[in-house]
Amino acid sequence: MENTVLLKAIIENAIDGLITIDERGVIESINPSACKLFHYRQDEVIGHNISILMPQPDRSQHDGYLHHYQKTGNASIIGFGRELIGMKKDGSQFPFRLGVSEVKYSGRTIYAGFIHDLSREKEAESRLQEYAALLEHQVEERTHSLSQSLQTLQKTQDELRLSLDKEKELGQLKSRFVSIASHEFRTPLSMVQLSASLIDRYAETLNSPNIGKHVGKIKDAVLNITAILNDFLSLEKLNSGKVNPQLTRFNLSAMAAELAGEMQVALKGNQKIIFKHRGESHMIRLDQGLLKNCMVILIDNALKYSGEESNIWLYTKINKSVCTVRICDNGIGIPETDQKHLFEPFFRAHNTGTISGNGLGLSILSRYASLMGGSVSFKSRINRGTLFTLTFPTNDHE
Known part of the structure; x- marks a missing residue:
């Protein structure tokens, strides 16, 4: 008696639905979980064929399935798990997994169906x-x-x-x-x-x-x-990359003095070129031809943009780390707004007027200096003159 009460309590409180039918498919019992799934009360389904809980075509074919199994013993659901569609009282449908067991009891055959709602999973x-x-x-x-x-x-x-x-x-x-x-x-x-x-x-x-x-x-x-x-x-x-510096050792002060003499032919009026070397060292290792071209460009510009009574100063200096060449004039100077463009090809300052030139000299000069590992800088004021400074590594010198 106690076991019966316990079994009934388990069935009544089971999470999954449980329905039993007889050999004809008539519902004999249904637990609360199954009633909740199908939205039926117990009295509304007990005594009715299990097919009322099925949509078409399973509803009309269920009795045939059951009869075929009883006649042949070939099960399609009984003893197996299978996913099916159930139909609620309001006609709505839901997926569930059905497991059917065959039970022999008191000379009768009862089929117990265990129903697990798959709505959430689906x-x-x-x-x-x-x-x-x-x-x-x-x-x-x-x-x-x-x-x-x-x-x-x-x-x-x-x-x-x-x-x-x-x-x-x-x-x-x-x-x-x-x-x-x-x-x-x-x-x-x-x-x-x-x-x-x-x-x-x-x-x-x-x-x-x-x-x-x-x-x-x-x-x-x-x-x-x-x-x-x-x-x-x-x-x-x-x-085109055809200029490759050829480094040789030469006397910088001697070369500069000779160049100052050569440039005398370009003087205007009473212009003078004043040269001075500073430092005890005279020998450097650079491309003499490229350096001379740089100096010619700067001296020629200084002469060109200075008055006929002007002096052009050429200074050379060698110390342990660098050598410098400075060309200074007191000519027309370079406008501050033009200074950032000064080394661009074909650029000429706005105050050059009718003075001849093509704007290439300083661009070529800066590239020559860069090829020899050097740099060029300048300071200038309008009508107060300009100072250009070429700076190179000393390399091998005496």
């Missing part, structure tokens, strides 16, 4: 499938977007490569043009210079100052054009 599974589908869709979109980006990138790379090839080809054509044009111009310019000198010589007997004046203009023009061509050639060599 809902979670559905959400998971939706999330997985969403992720898959996002992955497809991202993959497609990445594929398009890669195609765009490849196209951009191809266009860039083509553009670079064209730019390289144009650069080579430009370099060849500059080189050829510069060399070709030199021959007629030399002829013009020679002819001007001959005219000047023959005109001496005519005693005509006007002839000498115009011949002088011709010679100055030829010199200016020659200087421009030399600058273009220097720039072309720098751009």
